[in-house]
Amino acid sequence: HEGRALFSKQNTTGGQSLYGYVDAQGKEVLPAIYVDANDFMNGVALVKIKEGEYALIDPDGNILHTYNHPFVGSPGEGLLAYQATENGKYGYLNTDGSVAIQPQFTSALPFSEGRAVVNTAENYGNAYGLIDKQGKMIIPAKYYEVLQLGEGRVAIGTPVFPSQPYRGSRYVIADAKTGAVLSNHTLLGVNNYQEGLASVFDAKDTYFIDRSGKKAAQPPVIPGAGTLTLSGRLIRADVDQRTSYYDRQGKQVWRQNGVIPLRPPYSVVEKKYKPNRDYLVYYPVVEGIASAEVSREVNDKLRKLSLAEDVGSGGVSQDFSYNGDFSVSFFRKNLLVLELTGYRFPFGAAHGMPTKIYPHINLRSGRFYKLGDLFKPGSRYVEKLSKIVGKQIENDPQYSYVFPDTYKGITSDQPFFVDNEALYLYFAPYEIAPYSAGFPTFRIPYAEIMGLISTEGEFWQSFH
Template sequence: MWNKFDLVDFIQSCLPVDAVILAHRDSVNKPAVAVKDIDNDGILEISALYRWQDEDYIIVLKNQGDYWYTMLNTKTNGQSVTCLLRNVKQASISLYPAPVRTVKGTKWGFINNKGDFIIKPKYDNAYDFQDNGLAVVEVNRLNGLINTKGNFVVEPKYDDINQFSEGRAVVFDNQGFRVIDEKGTVITKKLYNYIGSYKNERALFSNTDDKGNTLYGFLDRQGNEVIKAKYELANDFKNGKTVVKIKDKQYELIGINGETLNTFNYNYVGILSEGLMAFQKEPEGKYGFIDEQGKVVIEPQFQNAQNFQNGRAIINTINDYIYKYGLIDRQGNVIFKPDYDNMNILGENRVAVGRAIVPDKPFMGYKYALADINGKFYTDFIFNDISDFEGGLASATDNKNTFFIDRSGTVANKLPIVSGSGSLTIIGDVIRALVDLRTTYFDKAGNIIYRENTVIPLNDQYKVIEEKYKPNKDYLVYYPQIEGIKYKTVQQAVNRRLKELSKVKYVKPDVQLEASYTGDFSVEFFKKNLLVLELNGYDFAFGAAHGMPSRIYPHIDLISGRFYELKDLFKANSSYVKVLSDIIGKMIKTDPQYSYVFPDSYKGIKPNQPFYVDASNLYIYFEPYEIAPYAAGFPTFKIPFNSIMSIINTQGEFWKSFN
């Protein structure tokens, strides 16, 4: 247990040099220091009031094993200590997900506002802590929930866990959708085809009736079907009301218990937003707006219309499949004529107005100008992207950097300016940059407190170095280079090959490309002399429905520099192609997990079939669309070595490199 003098000395060591701990209000001789469990997690915290540079502050220190870190350090701003400590539980969630690249792939943990790991990187993925002190983490492709001590509240068992809303989270797996509370208890009585987030103590759900029709209803916070599934379409509640579709040309505005507030006999009625709903009288007709009483407020005159936000709605025209966007007010007055190629309402009375980079190909991207909702432009068309405004700032990008702008479109030079394309977000005491596929954290002064490592040690001799190649805003590759190979000529040859396989090639820097490409890598397996890397890529032709992923696994002997092929694993004349083809064919026929494979599409493997290995298994995989739908990704078949030992060349260089 602390004695008073040791405690005060310890706190003083955590404060600025000239800070003074204040006296307790009940005794001049007693310092304003307390040791108690403020956030009800069973661990004592230390709190103290102090004065620095003529202003009063409160600091709360939290223990994590042998390490103390600052849980809260803020000006009191005239607030009572009781009020401040009441908010400590939320402030205690100053933990931020951060990745580390390792020999076992990328692992995620949580850092504090100094960049120190408080929860060690051991998860395959991790997301922000929510206000309730819970964070979603992924382990072996399954999601669970942890608390701020890193303990599982829900073990990893779901395919996905959505954000909590009103004390409830939607989870789903291959069986369907459910709702859990903050203890992880499932509160729904059955499975659903879909459940949305809770709004106004209601969650939209859908199921299929006996005729195969999808119908929508609503759950309450106890998981009861408070409004039965009977609507063809429905939306989330807002301010106790929502719009539902009963049947063709019949929509209703309903209340929180399903009571009908009004009926609208139109072809289409949109979401209720700011008291107005977009509507269309007849199919192929123009769009206007009605109010909750059904009164036409803005006559149908637009080819399409979005919801009102901040007293404004985006409208658009369509001509030869080219969309043009404009902006109107609540009276239907046109603020911006529909002359622009894109438009986004950003909040705080600001709008991003976009022009196509290539006029007749808007799908290739836009340049945005910042304007206000009254039609005033603050900048030219200079931004590649602008996020929503929050607290007077928005994240924005141009061809070179990512940065904050203020409401006049001026770059906030005192905040971080990061080379590359992405976004910046202020979260509590830190600024997170997700730029060029990498995570960096800054403090408010713009100092880096955490950045992803670019060196992956394999052992005391070998390491993999991350190199970056970005000749064009739409072409980004991270590629591996190996250090530690004994003979430099061998190392240079290996690294040249890795650059080629990673698609590091000449790309014109200042032209608009027809497609974007991103490439990255990870360590898949390392043992003895064998290094297996995964080189993945994504090629997206602008305007396409989706891009095409690619995946290559170089198997590198770190002694000889040899890149092994599938045939190198097997004995000569072993008929490995037929043996493996038969094994995979049987798996497709008998294992339900491969039911997605196209009927009669599998014809066996090729001699140079894509593959990778680990210590115990051979993995054979196929490209998207090759034998299965795009959504199936890379169909992969795991074949244990002990089932094919009779054809493996155990005296071969490949096998010996990792055995």
């Protein structure tokens, strides 16, 4: 920002991080002496000198003003949010340190276009409004959200589900100068204005609105939820987790490939299943299978495994959100291995749970292979593979994250996938390791287990 970039260094004596600035060549121009610091804007940056002391500096580090308060925020149009007492209410200072608006808010955001969003709710509640530079309310402080969108417009948000506000808001567009609501059409997502247009989405489509708050004449209108961005002469669309580009007349000029060619006659085609706003799955359809019956059976099973069915379509009907996607993990001879990923997020939870499965499909016969199909009958593969994985956990430092005493061996239907060189066995999050470890995966080269593998069997022969 303005020829300066923030960096931090750990203080060798106290172990505390201190901040400084480098120039565009990476040369240190202001040493790491600040307890906290912000980016430069309009030739100044706010830094924290020590507890209870903040300063406004120029790009050479000269102190322009000092502020002795428990908290001071970055300047916005010559006003800085501040607290006069520790954990007290927020007000605003002038750049010279004089009080512009007395402390009276439970949070106060920087000024933009002569206005600022403030909160008056106690105990981390939401009662947001919009004030002018005299502290006068333009929009009363009673809303769950107020977002400044630029170009004199704001979005006022109220929870879609009042008892579950974390599930998202519905927005209306208002005039930032008067507070008057311009359009009552419910929007579920809003972005800042650019060239008189703002990208929004409702329950059905993603499109532009103009400054009147109504649907703009500017195409495109795309089914799904996402964002449109003006990008030179083009418009970039990121909708339902897929990217495409349109010209200014609304004609699509590029989109992400929805077909993965394997080898003639086989390909994998992407299909979308979105019965409601909280459920989105991209699932694979394999094309080119000779038998129509086998093709139907394979693709019905893939759709089921992808969880792309049986979710209510009459509005939001579940207490979680779900996203599913897929990729081609491995393809050789007649064997196609797909990776089907999912992420289920119960509303209000700290985090969701990811899932991952690998269907192994013989494209000639339509058979889905299980782990046991790779091995000779009576080979005691479970016991032998369990020992190999146990040794890797014991001896390989990369598996030091595995919980002590949780690994009890693999199961006969252990989740797995193959490639040309090795068998991979994996575990779900929390099964033998912390959530942050993801899916602990163990690679077993075929050379290590050739005595167990049924080399004449259909599974092995399908890709070797």
